[in-house]
Amino acid sequence: MTSSSLALPVRTTATSVRHPLAERYAPLATTILALIAIWYVAALAMNWTLVRDGFEREETPYAVTDVLSGTMSAERPLLPAPHQVVAAFLDGVFGYPPMAPRSLVYHSLVTLSATLLGFVLGALFGILLALTIVHSRVLERSLLPWIICSQMVPVLALAPIFIVVLGALGLHGLLPKSIISAYLCFFPVAIGMVKGFTSPDPLQIELMRTWSATPRQMLWKLRWPAAIPYLFTSLKVAITISLVGAIVAELPTGAEAGIGARLLAGSYYGQTVQLWAALVASAVLSSGLIGLVGLVERGVARRMGAH
Amino acid sequence: MDPRKLRLGLLVSAGAILVAFLFPLAPLAKPLLSHPIWQAAAGAGVLFVLAAWMADDRAAAVGIGGVILLGTTSLVLLHDPEIAGSARIGFWLIVIAAWLAAATCVINLAAQRPIRTERRKLLNLLVPLLFGATVFYLWEVGVRGFGVPPVLLPSPSAAAVRFAASLPTLREDFVQTFIRGVLVGYAIGCGAGLLVAILAHRFAFLGRGLLPLGNFFSALPLVGIAPIMVMWFGFDWPSKAAVVALVTFFPMLVNALAGLSASGHIERDLMRSYAATYPQSLSRLYLPAALPFIFNALKINATLALIGAIVAEFFGTPTQGIGFRISTEAGRMAIDMVWAEIALAALAGMAFYGLVTLAERATTFWHPSYRT
Numbered sequence: 001m002t003s004s005s006l007a008l009p010v011r012t013t014a015t016s017v018r019h020p021l022a023e024r025y026a027p028l029a030t031t032i033l034a035l036i037a038i039w040y041v042a043a044l045a046m047n048w049t050l051v052r053d054g055f056e057r058e059e060t061p062y063a064v065t066d067v068l069s070g071t072m073s074a075e076r077p078l079l080p081a082p083h084q085v086v087a088a089f090l091d092g093v094f095g096y097p098p099m100a101p102r103s104l105v106y107h108s109l110v111t112l113s114a115t116l117l118g119f120v121l122g123a124l125f126g127i128l129l130a131l132t133i134v135h136s137r138v139l140e141r142s143l144l145p146w147i148i149c150s151q152m153v154p155v156l157a158l159a160p161i162f163i164v165v166l167g168a169l170g171l172h173g174l175l176p177k178s179i180i181s182a183y184l185c186f187f188p189v190a191i192g193m194v195k196g197f198t199s200p201d202p203l204q205i206e207l208m209r210t211w212s213a214t215p216r217q218m219l220w221k222l223r224w225p226a227a228i229p230y231l232f233t234s235l236k237v238a239i240t241i242s243l244v245g246a247i248v249a250e251l252p253t254g255a256e257a258g259i260g261a262r263l264l265a266g267s268y269y270g271q272t273v274q275l276w277a278a279l280v281a282s283a284v285l286s287s288g289l290i291g292l293v294g295l296v297e298r299g300v301a302r303r304m305g306a307h
Numbered sequence: 308m309d310p311r312k313l314r315l316g317l318l319v320s321a322g323a324i325l326v327a328f329l330f331p332l333a334p335l336a337k338p339l340l341s342h343p344i345w346q347a348a349a350g351a352g353v354l355f356v357l358a359a360w361m362a363d364d365r366a367a368a369v370g371i372g373g374v375i376l377l378g379t380t381s382l383v384l385l386h387d388p389e390i391a392g393s394a395r396i397g398f399w400l401i402v403i404a405a406w407l408a409a410a411t412c413v414i415n416l417a418a419q420r421p422i423r424t425e426r427r428k429l430l431n432l433l434v435p436l437l438f439g440a441t442v443f444y445l446w447e448v449g450v451r452g453f454g455v456p457p458v459l460l461p462s463p464s465a466a467a468v469r470f471a472a473s474l475p476t477l478r479e480d481f482v483q484t485f486i487r488g489v490l491v492g493y494a495i496g497c498g499a500g501l502l503v504a505i506l507a508h509r510f511a512f513l514g515r516g517l518l519p520l521g522n523f524f525s526a527l528p529l530v531g532i533a534p535i536m537v538m539w540f541g542f543d544w545p546s547k548a549a550v551v552a553l554v555t556f557f558p559m560l561v562n563a564l565a566g567l568s569a570s571g572h573i574e575r576d577l578m579r580s581y582a583a584t585y586p587q588s589l590s591r592l593y594l595p596a597a598l599p600f601i602f603n604a605l606k607i608n609a610t611l612a613l614i615g616a617i618v619a620e621f622f623g624t625p626t627q628g629i630g631f632r633i634s635t636e637a638g639r640m641a642i643d644m645v646w647a648e649i650a651l652a653a654l655a656g657m658a659f660y661g662l663v664t665l666a667e668r669a670t671t672f673w674h675p676s677y678r679t
Contacts, residue, residue, distance in 0.1 A: 024515075031516030078539065138417040141431065142438035151610055152656035153649060161637060161645055165459055236526075244528040248614075251621045259531070267534030267622055275534060283527050290526055 039082050046078040047071035080273045088277040101257070104281045110258040112285060114174055114246040118181030119239050125182065126189025126238070127231075133190075134197040134223070135215065144194075151187050159249050177258075181245030185238035192234025196227030225304065232297040239289045247282060259285070310362040316411030317359035317370055323404035324352040324377070330397035336389040339397060344380050348401065351377035355408055364419055370412040371437070377405040378444055385451045392454025402448050409441045458640050466646035473644065476632070477651050484629040485655050487544035488616040492551025497608060499552065500559025501601065507560075508567040508593065509585060518564060525557035533619040547619040547628075554615040555608040559601070566600025567593045599674050602667040609660045613652060 051070035055062040072081045080088075092104030099106055129147070133140045159180050166176045200222050208218050250260025259282050266275030327348070328339050339345050354373030358366040381401050385391050390398060417434050421427050443463050449455070450462040457465060470477065507514035533550045540546035570592050578588040620630025629652050636644040 027512050027514075027516035028519055029516075031513070031520055035520075138414045141417045141434045142413055143435075145435040146439055146442075149653070149657060152613075152660055153653040161642065168459055240526045240528070244530060247528050247531060248618050248621075251618070263531055263534055264622075267537065270538075272535070272538070279531050279535075282531055286527055287523065 036082055039079075043077065043079045043081045044068070044071050047074050050074065050078060076270050076272055078272070080276055084273055085276040085280060088273045089280045092274075092277050092281070104262075104277065107257055107259050107262050107278070108281050108285055111243070111246050111250070111260065111282075114177040114249070114258070115181060115239070115243045115285075115289070117174060118178035118246060119185055119242040121178060122182035122185035122242060123189050123235060123238060126186040126234075127193050129186070129190045130193030130197055131219075133194055147187065147190060159251075162249075177246050177249040180249040181242040184245035185242040188234045188237040188241065189231075192230045192237075193227055196230030197223045199230065200226045228300065228304065232293065232300075236290050236293050239293055240286050243282065243286050243289065313366060313411055313415050314359045314362050316407055317355045317366075320404040320408040320411070321352045321355040321359070323400045323407070324348055324355075327397045327400035327404070330400065331395050332384065332397040333387075333390045333393050333395050335393075336387060342384065342387075344383050347376050347380045347383075351380065351404075355404075358412075367412040367415045367419075370408055370415075374405055374409045374412065377401060377408070381405060381448055385448070391451050394452040398452060402445075402452070406441065406445060409437065409444075413437050413441070458642055461643040461646055465643045466650060469643040470647040470650060473647065477647065479627050480629045480632050480648065481651060481655060483544060483625075483627045484547070484616050484620065484652075485613075488547030488619070488628070489551055489612045489659075491544070492548035492616070493555055493608060493612045495548065496552035496555030496612075497559045497605060500556045500604070501563050503556075504560050504563035504567060505589065507564055514564060517560070521557050521560045521564070525561055529554050529557070530615055530618045533615070534622045536619065537622045542623045543625055547616045547624075550619040551612045551615045554611050558607050558611065559604040562600045562604035562607075563597055566597025569600065570596040598671045599667075602663065602671060605663050605667075606660065609663055610656065613656050613659075617652070 048067065048071055051067050051074055052062075054070070055067065071077070073084065074080075077084070089104065092102070096103035098109075129143075133144060159176075162176050162179060166179070197219075204222060204226075205218070208222055213221070247258070247260040247263070250258040251264055259278050262278040262281075263275060266272070266278060328345070332339055332342075339348065351373040354369055354376065358370040358373065361369065381398065384398060384401075385394075413434060416430060416437070419430060421430065447462045447464055450460055461469075503517070507517045530550065532553055533546075536546045536549040536553075540549050574592055574596070575588075578592050583591070617630035617633075620628045621634060624631040629648050633645050633648050636642075636648070
C-alpha cells in the first residue's frame with residue numbers, strides 16, 4: 001500500500017480537474033517562456049554598454065529608449081535577441097536559393113552528408129564489433145577494455161592527423177570527416193549491441209539449445225530480435241554524436257562549406273547573428289535526425305508485432 | 308582451450324623461426340645466423356616447443372617468455388640500418404612467429420577460468436594488457452620494417468621518445484587544458500546540473516518543464532557554442548571552462564533527475580512516517596538512491612569535458628594547451644609531437660575516468676551491480 005492510495009478522496013475532488021493537455025504542456029510552455037524572457041533580459045544587459053558606447057562615439061544625442069531599441073537590433077551584438085536569431089535563421093534557409101554559398105540549407109546538406117555516411121559506417125562497424133565480441137570470449141576479454149579506452153582518446157585531437165594522412169593518400173572532402181564521425185559514434189552502438197545480444201534470458205537460450213539450434217539460428221531467431229530495442233536506443237545517441245563529429249571535423253580541416261565552417265567564419269569575422277543561426281540549424285538538424293530514427297523504430301516495432 | 312590448437316599454434320611459430328634462418332632478413336643484410344642475436348631467436352623457438360610439449364595452463368607463461376625473447380630479437384634487428392625500412396621475408400617470418408605465439412597464448416589465457424578470485428582479477432588485467440602490447444609491437448615493427456615515412460605515422464617508440472623529451476611543454480599544456488579548463492568547467496557544470504536537478508525534484512512543476520528541455524538540449528551539438536564562449540570570456544581558460552560547464556550540465560541534469568526519482572514508494576513512505584523534512588529525506592534517501600545515476604553522468608561527462616575543452620581551443624587560445632599544440636604541430640608536420648599530445652590526453656582522460664570509477668566503487672558498493 002502506498003501513500004497515494006492512502007490519501008483521502010476528498011483532497012483529489014477538491015482540486016479542479018484540468019485538461020490533460022494543459023497538465024502536460026503547461027510546465028514546459030512556462031519554462032520555455034521563462035527562458036526566452038531571461039534571454040531578452042540578458043541580451044539587454046550584455047549589449048547595453050556596447051550600444052551606448054556606439055552612440056557616444058558618434059556623439060549623437062540619445063535617449064534611454066534609443067539604447068533599448070539598439071540592444072534589440074545591434075548588428076554585432078554580444079548576445080543577439082531571440083527574434084534576431086530566428087530572423088537570421090529564416091533568412092538563411094529561405095532567403096537564398098538552396099545551393100547558394102550563403103544558404104544555410106547548402107551548409108546543412110554538406111554536414112548532413114558527412115554525418116549520414118559516418119553514421120552508417122560507425123553503426124555497421126559497431127554492430128560487427130558487437131557480433132564478434134558476443135561470439136568470442138577471447139575478444140570480449142582482450143578487446144573490450146581497449147574499446148572503452150579508445151573513447152578516452154579525444155578523437156577530435158585526431159582530426160588534423162586524419163586530414164594529413166588521408167590527404168597524403170589522396171583522399172579529400174567527405175571521407176575524412178565521415179571517418180571522424182564514424183569513430184565517435186561506433187562506441188555507443190557497439191556497447192549497446194553487446195548488451196542487446198546478451199539480453200535474452202538464460203532460459204530462452206537453453207530452450208534454443210534443446211531445439212539444437214545452430215549459433216546462426218540462435219543469432220537470427222533470438223539474439224537479433226532481442227537486441228532491436230537496444231539498437232534503436234544506441235542509434236539515437238550515435239546519430240547526434242555523429243553530427244557533433246561532422247561539425248567538429250570541419251573546424252581543423254578548414255572546410256569551406258558546412259555548419260562547422262559557418263561557425264568558424266562567424267567567429268573569425270565577429271558575425272554573431274550568423275553564428276547563432278548556424279547553431280539553430282545544427283539543433284534543427286539534430287532533432288530532425290533523432291525524429292527520423294524514432295520513426296524507423298516505430299515502423300520496425302510495428303512490423304515486429306508491437307501494438 | 309583445446310590443447311591441440313595450442314600445440315599447433317606454438318609449433319607453427321617454432322617452425323617459422325626455423326624457416327627464418329634460411330631466408331634473407333633484408334637484401335643487403337647478413338643472414339640471421341651471423342647475427343649474434345640468433346641465439347635469442349633459437350631460445351624463443353626452444354621455449355615454444357617446450358610450451359607446446361606442456362600444453363596445459365602453465366604453457367602460456369613459458370610461451371609468453373618466448374614471445375618476449377623473440378620480440379626483443381626483432382626490435383634489436385631493426386636497429387641494423389640495413390634491415391630498417393627494407394625488411395624481407397626472413398624478418399617478417401620472425402614477426403609472424405611472435406604474433407602467432409602471442410595470439411595463441413592470449414587465447415589460452417582468456418579461456419582459463421581460475422577458481423581463486425585474485426588469480427581471476429590478475430588474468431582480467433593481463434589479457435587486455437598482452438593484447439595491447441601485441442598491437443603496439445606490430446605497429447612499431449610494421450612502421451620501422453616497412454619504412455613508413457614518419458609524417459604519415461610515427462612509430463610508438465618515436466612518439467614515446469618525443470614525449471619524454473618535451474615533458475615541460477606537455478606539463479604546461481596539461482595544466483592549461485586539463486587542470487584549468489576541464490576540471491574547473493567539470494566541477495561547475497556537474498555541480499550546477501545536480502543543484503538544478505534537486506530544485507526540479509523539489510518543485511514538480513519545474514521538473515516537468517525542465518526534463519523535456521534537458522533531454523532536448525543534451526541531444527544538441529553543444530560544442531558549437533565554443534566560438535561564442537571564446538567571444539564572451541576571452542582566449543584564456545575561462546572560455547574553455549565555460550564550454551565544458553555547458554556541455555556537462557545537461558547530461559548531469561537529466562541523469563540526476565532520473566536518479567532522484569529512483570527511490571521506491573516504500574522508502575518514501577517510511578521517510579514520511581518518520582516526519583522527515585525535505586532536506587532530511589534528500590540527504591538520507593534521495594541522494595544515496597541517485598548515486599548510481601549521478602556516477603553514470605559523471606562518467607559520460609568525463610569524456611565530453613575533454614572533447615569540449617580541446618574543441619574550444621581550436622577557436623583561439625593563448626599559446627599553450629593540448630588542442631592548440633595539436634593543431635599547430637600538425638600544421639608543421641611534426642606528427643610525433645601530435646601523437647605525444649594525444650597520448651597525454653588519453654592518459655589524462657583514462658586517469659580521470661579511473662578516478663571517477665574508483666569513487667563510484669567506494670560510494671555505491673551497495674548497488675546490485677557491484678555485489679555479484
